[in-house]
Amino acid sequence: MELHNLTVSELSKLLAKGEVSSVEVTTAIIDRIEAVENRVQAYVTRTAEKALEQAKAIDEARAKGEELGPLAGVPMALKDNICTEGIRTTCSSRILADWVPPYDATVVRNLKDAGSVMLGKLNMDEFAMGSSNENSSFFPTHNPWDYDRVPGGSSGGAVAAVAAGEAFYSLGSDTGGSIRQPASFCGVVGMKPTYGRVSRYGLIAFASSLDQIGPITKDVTDCALVQKAIAGHDAHDSTSADLPVPDYQEALKAEIKGLKIGIPKEYFAEGMEPEVEESVRKAIAKFEELGAICEETSLPHTEYALPAYYLVATAEASSNLARYDGVSYGLRVPGKDIVEMYMNTRSEGFGPEVKRRIMLGTYALSSGYYDAYYLKALKVRTLIRKDFDEAFKRYDVLATPTSPTVAFKLGEKAGDPLAMYLSDLCTIPINMAGLPAISLPCGFSQGLPIGLQLIGKPFDETTLLQAAYAFEQNTDYHRQRPDLGVA
């Protein structure tokens, strides 16, 4: 088997046994990137030299007999909105194209402590705003299953890299589905943990009350491994929860017999591709076969989630992105005075979708409109949360499609923001409620992956992972790899 097709847990065993060194595997992945990157275009910045240094250091530590964790020496990459000290972090935006952070995000520190080897930074929709990666200011990333299609977004590069064997795992960020929707489009596992489970310190903010970092992996076991490494309380993030982090991997093998799964009917809405619905229904049948109790249920305020999300997220974004003004870092386009400098910098620095959302959010917060828009959106958010609270009184997990469609063609929705927004219909309510959710492969439609979304109770990633693992053990969708047309 090719090294790049291995999962983290498989590779970890080989490294531990000394059957392969970290330098060897890192070299193999660098070669793999060389071979496929011109078509996939997942990476914004590659740090091959640094990766080899880190790999060498891990090999030496291993040779000395130091005790190393499962991620030690395993090459990975990060979505380019996660700050890395000394390595440029661009958010795929012209405004930060040359910005080099002076500090590491908390998750980066966690992964460094775990001995990770970092291959580089991955493409995304600019400032995580988008569902196709076409909003990257640099170039679009392509879906490894079909180069003419989008990988999804905004963590498109992070997902495509894992699907194409250009990294064993990656970290993405999910504000309205940005990990799960692309994971579904590219046939990998992607989890958005509970809001507050993973520190946001060093994640360049899009919408602070919705953003959450999460793992993107080839299977559920890897997801549990990576999640364990990045989760936990962080004194630098006041919104991070001071709760113990369970041993997710240990918990995976638990039986799911008797698990109560709710199927919210609102998530099987019009506009859903029949093949997607069929695959998801089959997955639910599989759960019943495994002893779970599946029942249709209702989350009545689902239809309001999308409009409310586009008020909350854009309002926060309008304020979060105000700092990109050309004054002390990032792009500066001079002007005759400070106001003109602001305008020139932001006009040239931001792409159209980012500008659209800044304008929407500024409007929503404006005096005279605040109550009608932002405040009402917060009320809707409370109702959505209550829907889930009610459902979780009866169910352990909810199951839905991740996206109503499979990956669409590049350019297909680029001119129609509304159609693009609808692509996150099934993922957005989960961010509004701050819940954990995972997307895992559950079928194919004309050779393109379909994703199943499982939604959990707050801070109960364990049950989610157990359910996902049980499904995975009894299917082989996660073992499918795209044919990239290279040797």
Add this chain to the structure above:
Amino acid sequence: MDYEAVIGLEVHVELKTNSKAFCACTTSFGAEPNTHVCPVCLGMPGVLPVINRQVIEFGIMTGLALNCQIAPFCKYDRKNYYYPDLPKNFQTSQYDLPLANNGYLKINVDGEEKRIGITRVHMEEDAGKLVHVDGPGGGYSLVDYNRAGVPLLEIVSEPDMRLPSEARAYMEKLRSILLYLGVSDCKMEEGSLRCDANVSVRPRGSKTLGTKTEVKNMNSFRALQRALEYEIERQISVLEDGGKIQQATMSWDESRGITTVMRTKEEAHDYRYFPEPDLVPIEVDNEWIERVRKSLPELPDERSQRLINTYGLPQYDAQVITSSRDLAEYFDQVVAKFPDAKVVSNWIMGDFSRLLNANNLEPQNSPVPPEQLADLLQLQKEGTISGKIAKQVLEEMFKTGKKARQVVEEKGLVQISDADALGKIVNEVISANPKVVEDYRNGKDKALGFLVGQVMKATKGKANPGLVNKLLKEQL
């Protein structure tokens, strides 16, 4: 027509916490530009704020000292506006749920006490400082972010003041309370205490408020009073001329002594406040409030009352002395060694304060420590030196930092109380001034004073005035 002014003040005070409001950087003043900074207070991408508990603690202290209700639940909000000294282009502040509200403080103007309402006290952060550098094409600006993120309290008063002197008294009292609490340095010239005023005028007796202007850039108590006097006159003359007051933000120009328009209502910012999503709300329980209440130091009003009760000081003296915590501490320490409180208060309010001001010193760094002032007063009381000499000695002590007895000895200032020695001089003065002696004998009492003066002159002021009087009368 007779007009009255309506004045409300918005005061910003920098807190002297160990670290900034949302990061671990120090708040100390006067460092090289951009050395007290980190990614958080520079507003770099990806950073998050963390609440400094000491800021809340100082806020509660201030709220309690101003007789406010402390909110059991409050939160931070973002105030959005673009300015190059504001790293994030929003200020983390409090909008609809401030930490404390509904309090008051008492002022005393011309012997009359007045209660000024405090609308609210809320927490926020300071911005950086812009420095303009002249050069070709208008030059350029530099930003120093050392101050960015230093915690501030904003203290908003009710529009309860009617005179510029009341506004000044309010500011002085507020400063005094904050200094007693030890929450701020309150240096107006360094910007750690700043004040904006909302001013309107209306016909006396009217209940409705006139259109107000906001006056900024008043950097001293004197500037505050002058600016308000000017702005009130300006508004009255606009109305007298049949004009209307335009709602605007005015800037006080200290050198020209006028206010000028900074922004009109049309140019006013829409701050687009919304709850700060990166911080969790703050809950202050009763236990916390009571713990802070118990730890509060004695405040100016209480202390003043204590001086009146304990030492029988006149109210005026007590208020002047307690207006500064340091001065009051100094007073207590002098009185501990020299228990005649009224004499001490006269000296402290008089020569001591004059010398402090002249040398731009605070009581705690005065070159004359309290026990030395007590010694000096003791020397005077014992008759070792006269009152006049005591003043000279104090000046010398200020100049050189020497002890009272040392100055007296070195300069030979010991009072001449030796009747033989003085007798000689008295006789000399009598023989040198036959005409005056004649006048005295003819019943001109004033003539004696002249003769005393001559003796003092001859002894360079060292003669014991009582003894000189006695000897002169005997001889005459």
